[in-house]
Amino acid sequence: MVAHRYPQEVHDFVKEWAPKLRDQELAEACNRKFGTSFTASSMKSFRGNHGYRNGKKQWTKEEYWKYQTRYPKGLYEFVRDNSWGVSSREMADMVNEKFGTSFTQGMMKQFRQRHGIRSGCTGWFQKKHPPGNKGMRQEDYMSPEAIQRTKATRFQKGDRPQNELPVGSIVINSYGYKLRKRQMEGSLYERWEFLHRAVWEEHNGQVPEGMVVTFKDSDRLNCDIDNLMLVTRGENAALTRLDYRFEDPDLTEAGLNVIRLKNKVRELRQG
Numbered sequence: 001m002v003a004h005r006y007p008q009e010v011h012d013f014v015k016e017w018a019p020k021l022r023d024q025e026l027a028e029a030c031n032r033k034f035g036t037s038f039t040a041s042s043m044k045s046f047r048g049n050h051g052y053r054n055g056k057k058q059w060t061k062e063e064y065w066k067y068q069t070r071y072p073k074g075l076y077e078f079v080r081d082n083s084w085g086v087s088s089r090e091m092a093d094m095v096n097e098k099f100g101t102s103f104t105q106g107m108m109k110q111f112r113q114r115h116g117i118r119s120g121c122t123g124w125f126q127k128k129h130p131p132g133n134k135g136m137r138q139e140d141y142m143s144p145e146a147i148q149r150t151k152a153t154r155f156q157k158g159d160r161p162q163n164e165l166p167v168g169s170i171v172i173n174s175y176g177y178k179l180r181k182r183q184m185e186g187s188l189y190e191r192w193e194f195l196h197r198a199v200w201e202e203h204n205g206q207v208p209e210g211m212v213v214t215f216k217d218s219d220r221l222n223c224d225i226d227n228l229m230l231v232t233r234g235e236n237a238a239l240t241r242l243d244y245r246f247e248d249p250d251l252t253e254a255g256l257n258v259i260r261l262k263n264k265v266r267e268l269r270q271g
Contacts, residue, residue: 010034011050019055024067040067055199061115068084072099076115083119084110112180172197176220192207196223212236216249235259 003129004153013033027038037251038046065076075095092108095101095204099117103111112119125131131142143152165171167183185191201212203225207213214236216227227249235256239245244255 010036014047015052018052023054023062075099079112080117083117085120087121178221178223196228199223199225200228216252217247218245231256
């Protein structure tokens, strides 16, 4: 293999423009100016051999689609400009017909996700979207056999779910708080109550507006009345922000007193 020896002006040109251009662009510019026959690969090797650094590492989207060879030219622009409201299956068929590719529905979905192309198709029924069987009787869209099979699993008036919990049941929600069931009917918030709040109200009356019940030992499962204290929303936020919540109840109460003292001092200075 014969090594090419380039004149000094080629070296000077590459050294000057390497930090500003991609290898493909640099090769094209060098070929135009000096009549060389660089490719992007040979330019990369030339730079590496002589220590000419390329300052551009990450291609822009426009540069990538200008020099990439994996997909036919214009495919990205076609998908980008025609995707809105078009499903992945439909877009795959359109692209295959136009460019002779072999996209599947899954491949097109991944292609659009990878390149940030949105279609607006969520696959969900949108708000106010009419059901497909609107205005139809059951007999119009189900066979007599299918209707008969549904009778065995239909809820009858007065039926209750087999796994329904009775009043007084206690569960733990996803945030780690205990909930107690207080009635069988109504909305979720009407049927369930926070146990720590309910315990406080049983001993002290209704929680005032703007106040919250929190835990002295930071354990949300410990709903004993001696472990609960009433604070304002601001004080509750400050306990968390200043990391004044401790496993030791006395330390948490001391942290609350510090917050209240600071608030009082600030009020006096402003007044």
